[in-house]
């Protein structure tokens with residue numbers, strides 16, 4: 001019998017064996033969606049508070065091997081604030097945290113398309129502005145990648161982009177395609193799950209023996 | 213030669229897996245970027261009383277068809293720390309193998325007393341408990357007569373931990389031909405609920421499903 005990919009990577013310390021991830025299936029409850037979830041520029045709906053930073057719209061779609069949208073998938077978004085700081089348990093009370101910016105949301109896409117209104121994250125620790133996208137879908141357990149933005153000087157030195165061959169870098173850079181009625185720039189990205197033109201995805205379970 | 217990460221496996225007889233699984237190996241995340249791959253969720257939705265009892269739509273309404281079961285357990289990270297106040301969502305098919313979800317076209321009947329969704333927050337010890345209906349299996353691939361064994365879906369989110377998984381039942385019909393079960397291999401036992409007696413409560417039996425989830429500092433095994 002084949003070994004599970006995930007637990008293969010556990011080192012021989014006294015860690016507990018992880019429960020296997022599994023597919024989300026096609027029937028994640030639609031009713032757990034909230035209409036406001038795709039706008040991170042409103043921390044509280046109906047209030048005037050807004051996060052610091054330049055507003056942007058990231059528009060995109062997940063495409064399968066046949067060129068069809070990854071319908072019914074769950075997408076998770078995660079990003080730093082305008083100062084480039086992530087909001088976590090450890091940074092919650094830091095002066096660098098924007099109280100009106102969360103940086104996390106989850107969305108169930110009907111067709112594979114998504115449109116997130118947010119702010120462009122800042123640059124810290126040599127990182128270019130980026131958003132981490134995680135896909136949970138029927139047929140796969142979880143796929144992780146990062147999306148960057150066209151015309152950012154910091155793209156040239158970002159360690160994630162630099163770790164990829166040139167043709168793969170381009171797959172992760174959202175293109176500026178216009179602006180909406182409020183002059184908010186719209187970026188567009190196509191994420192190809194499998195086959196020709198495949199988008200690079202990342203391994204957050206590093207296998208033992210592969211470390212530098 | 214360039215170092216690469218895992219190559220994901222395609223679940224046999226699973227069309228969606230074939231269409232959506234990357235063919236290239238995953239990429240190694242440079243150490244300088246690791247924190248940015250560790251989402252932190254502060255989600256705490258308002259939860260109504262009784263959302264963890266799926267067996268009836270309201271306290272005085274009739275029970276759904278089938279055996280009422282309890283599913284309970286503790287959620288720990290891989291260092292053994294409990295995951296407190298995490299959001300646990302479950303969803304499962306009714307007794308006949310049918311989801312109430314808009315997109316389920318399976319021909320089995322709906323049960324008007326069963327919606328099949330539940331959620332709650334874990335307590336101080338990372339414990340959770342649901343009552344639901346023992347789900348039916350369903351025909352996933354009519355063209356090759358491949359069924360999904362009965363299972364309960366779970367999503368867990370809290371802090372820097374999150375997991376989407378399914379609980380299965382020991383020696384259940386169709387377990388052996390399930391694509392994800394085949395991909396899990398010998399580790400399948402980690403996703404099986406352990407049956408227990410429930411003499412003093414209004415359910416037929418219980419299943420203990422303890423969950424180990426990646427913790428705050430354990431994303432990258434080195």
Ligand SMILES: [Fe+3]
Pocket residue numbers: 025360363365
């Ligand atoms: Fe299912």
